[in-house]
Amino acid sequence: MDNLSFGTDEVGLVDMDGAGTNGVGAHGKSKAAHNPDKVVAVLGSGDYGRAISRRLVSAGYHVLIGSRDPNRSKIKALVRQTGATLTAQDAAIEEAGTVVVAVGRDHYDHLPLSLLQGKILIDVSNNTERRKGPHYRSNAEYLQGLVQDGKVVKGFNVLSAYALENGGLQGSKEVFLAGDHADAKMKVSEMVRAMGFHPVDWGSIAASRDIEDVPLRLMPSWKRPVAVVFGIFVFLWILAFFSFQICRNIQSGQWDENWKNIPLTNFNRVIAITALWTLAFCYIPGLIAAYIQLWRGTKYSRFPKWLDDWLKMRKQLGLLMLGLAGIHACVSVAYITPQTTGWVYEEPTKFQAEVVVDANTTTTNTLTIYNNEFNWRGEFFLSMGAIATCLLVVLGISSLPSVTATLSWREFTFIQSKLGWVALITAACHDVFLAWHYMFLYWGCFRTLPIGPQYALYPPFIAVIMKLPLLLPPVDNYLQKIRRGYERGSQSESNKKGNPS
Structure with missing residues (x-):
């Protein structure tokens, strides 16, 4: 089994009374605002994007959630609970050096790809079915092809949104990483450890095919x-x-x-x-x-x-x-009773009784009283x-x-x-x-x-x-x-x- 150590859920909670107007608590901002390596953009405001944002905030990162429509009141309320900042995708990407791409493969083409050049891109997507064939490319390889100058690292896909939000249940779980850029993988590994998980380097980005298949395998x-x-x-x-x-x-x-x-x-x-x-x-x-x-x-x-x-x-x-x-x-x-396994019990008591069958007939029966000792x-x-x-x-x-x-x-x-x-x-x-x-x-x-x-x-x-x-x-x-x-x-x-x- 993996050597896991449980964390606590309290570190992922944000005091809403202490949150600033942008949705980030003062404590999280003070820890991260002056360190560019601690600024992370998350593209995608869905369940997974919010879950990983909350976990990053609890680890001391300043998180910007990039949304195509950051003015929706419902999204604002959900993001505020994570302690992250909700903003437009372009603004989030420009400020961060590391970008978590928390959208599906079908939406990669609609991202501001030119702004992603030179960034560390963490692909967290999964497939719905195992894909094979000589021309098959994993989601991470496909993203790398779209952003040639980006440093794509596959990771976090083995963690569900529930596992991220309830880290006490899966603390220190192994997170498999794959990518062609050693410096990018090193920074992502530091992020994984800060979030309470254990990074495992699987090699080049080609290994992302196997990593994306992991959640599809049943034990x-x-x-x-x-x-x-x-x-x-x-x-x-x-x-x-x-x-x-x-x-x-x-x-x-x-x-x-x-x-x-x-x-x-x-x-x-x-x-x-x-x-x-x-x-x-x-x-x-x-x-x-x-x-x-x-x-x-x-x-x-x-x-x-x-x-x-x-x-x-x-x-x-x-x-x-x-x-x-x-x-x-x-x-x-x-x-196990004296009747079914009598040889491990003390000997039963047996006695004979004369039983009247009818007015002219009697018979002798042996009765057994079992000993429960x-x-x-x-x-x-x-x-x-x-x-x-x-x-x-x-x-x-x-x-x-x-x-x-x-x-x-x-x-x-x-x-x-x-x-x-x-x-x-x-x-x-x-x-x-x-x-x-x-x-x-x-x-x-x-x-x-x-x-x-x-x-x-x-x-x-x-x-x-x-x-x-x-x-x-x-x-x-x-x-x-x-x-x-x-x-x-x-x-x-x-x-x-x-x-x-």
Whole structure:
């Protein structure tokens, strides 16, 4: 996730009683009036133009909103709320060195293009659909073509008007920049930081094509993790369906049994195992990477692409796992009772009663009074599940951008690594204590295939086995040495061997 830090909305408010006749507060004017770099023109008085103007004013800039008709009373009232100055487009451009073009591409031709020559032009527009083709030019490239001597910088298009006006919700969000003029990008980067966001340079203006496509993509970094977790779920659901419905009915010969368990019982089992597998898959790629570094003796060689992609989606896998674990916990609260999971409760009390069927017939029935007290295994099962859930919530919260930004690297590593491993082991113990009797004494379909609690532990067991050698002091010290920059067989190492002094 992006490392975000939240700001406050109060800095964007303007005291209307302290505003001058032109709509700019005295405080904002005193900070900016004598610094030409702090004067910005915004072409466009729509929602986005007013939102970015308000944010700029709160950052200490003197903002001139250029409108084709600055005398409209409705526009005057809206602009006055931003703390900016409403004026004609020509006047705004002449006074400012930086111009924010907050109008659509269709209106570029109607701007006073001759006045924009030599100015820093920030193009904030977006496309309504992704455009491709050999002759396609982005909005920023099109504007650069219209204003040959202007210094066009693409930026801010990833922020909505709502995000700009409510910066406390998206403070320090990354703002992607692209342009062919380094000095212009430097000044825009300073502006981005002053507004409470984080600039990221994507390169030349040609990169604006990709930047303009960013808002059109729906969670691109989540598609692969969601597909992976969904694939695991489907595989485990088919396995559970075969084990608990098809196989059992084949063995019993009664094909009307166990079908009612599909919506809840099967679902809860599969969700739990999927969550445990996903948690293990968050740590296995890091272990594979460690062994690769040990084998190569360096950290400066690239990992295989499949491993690199796996490492990059661990965050999404972890959050998906947290969601699955939460669903499992909620369903289990309603599902686990002495009738459905009797082996984790104390033995029930059974007694026989003679029941009169009719005047001449009686029968003896066995009645069961269930005990709601957990046995020792149930106590461990419940406590391990509660601890694992708590730790997973801590892991999820610590990965939120606003929380991550407040943690040092050591604190973040402790939570995500140390506590993460404790969560994995605790969740595995939760599974073991749930099915203690069945774990080692019982096999599933046709008494040959493993049951759910058994194969739920396969990925966690692999992760733990891979982790143990890395905990040995000689191995751990050597790995840490590599990660600090040591390279086996490097020139510096050879020099040390040849010059013992």
